Amino acid sequence: xxxxxxxxxxxxxxxxxxxxxxxxxxxxxxxxxxxxxxxxxxxxxxxxxxxxxxxxxxxxxxxxxxxxxxxxxxxxxxxxxxxxxxxxxxxxxxxxxxxxxxxxxxxxxxxxxxxxxxxxxxxxxxxxxxxxxxxxxxxxxxxxxxxxxxxxxxxxxxxxxxxxxxxxxxxxxxxxxxxxxxxxxxxxxxxxxxxxxxxxxxxxxxxxxxxxxxxxxxxxxxxxxxxxxxxxxxxxxxxxxxxxxxxx
Numbered sequence: 001x002x003x004x005x006x007x008x009x010x011x012x013x014x015x016x017x018x019x020x021x022x023x024x025x026x027x028x029x030x031x032x033x034x035x036x037x038x039x040x041x042x043x044x045x046x047x048x049x050x051x052x053x054x055x056x057x058x059x060x061x062x063x064x065x066x067x068x069x070x071x072x073x074x075x076x077x078x079x080x081x082x083x084x085x086x087x088x089x090x091x092x093x094x095x096x097x098x099x100x101x102x103x104x105x106x107x108x109x110x111x112x113x114x115x116x117x118x119x120x121x122x123x124x125x126x127x128x129x130x131x132x133x134x135x136x137x138x139x140x141x142x143x144x145x146x147x148x149x150x151x152x153x154x155x156x157x158x159x160x161x162x163x164x165x166x167x168x169x170x171x172x173x174x175x176x177x178x179x180x181x182x183x184x185x186x187x188x189x190x191x192x193x194x195x196x197x198x199x200x201x202x203x204x205x206x207x208x209x210x211x212x213x214x215x216x217x218x219x220x221x222x223x224x225x226x227x228x229x230x231x232x233x234x235x236x237x238x239x240x241x242x243x244x245x246x247x248x
Contacts, residue, residue: 014149017162024156030072031149031160034141035237043211044144045236050137052238055205061191062179064238065136067172070154077131084128119180119243129173138165180243192245198222211236 018025035045053064071077112121123129133154147160150169157165193201199220206215206228215231217224229240 014147014158014160017160018149018156018158021158021162021164023158023164023166024151028072028152029149030068030070030152031147032066032068033147034144036144038235041211041235042213044141045238046137046144046146047140048209048211048232048236049238050140051209052205053136055207055209059191059201059204061193061201061205062242063136063175065134065175066148068133068135068148068150070131070133070152080131081128084126084131114184117182117184118177119183120177123173123177123180126173129176130171132172133169134172134175135165135169138168183243183245193225195222199224202228 014031015025015029018029037044049064049066056062056064069077071080109121109125113119133150135148135150135157138159149158149160150156154169154171157169159165199217202224203217206212206217212231212235215228218227225240225242232238232240
């Protein structure tokens, strides 16, 4: 993550690009560059993420995107995440003082999830998520000489070719809440993957992905997803997450 100069007189290419597009440069502007190819990579991380996103969305299984903290200082970020984790502790101890078991709220939250058919009631209770912005990879690239920039409040996204992406980007909490919509109702369009269909679905997800042609779905079950996730992380620093629904 880079902190570009506040000044509109900055010589930074990112600031000058934003000026030409009429985007905000007077407040703090954050940016990150695309990752270069590593020694054993045949494709750019950005292009793998872009194609993966396209496959996931076409199959109705999820999404893929960059997730960026809205901080330039690592210490400030860690402190903010620390206090976000402690913010609900007073509520916990007050319930104990009143003689009300704090885990009783579990039933209330489950009812809210079922009523909304979404994990939004749970996700909105995690304040640290709002301190991150989600930016989807919007195009393929021929090299890594590009960057995304945005203001400190997570707005006015710019891709530095340059191209304004004003409609792109949203807070991580909203993105996750939208992805989980339909999770309760099996008849919805939510992308369920059963243990029986895991292998076949994964073959469709990796279909046409350059840079990972050596990956083969072997077991045809959920374990292949763990192998696939390890390859994404080790080769391209892409992390894989999933909503898991336990039966019983």
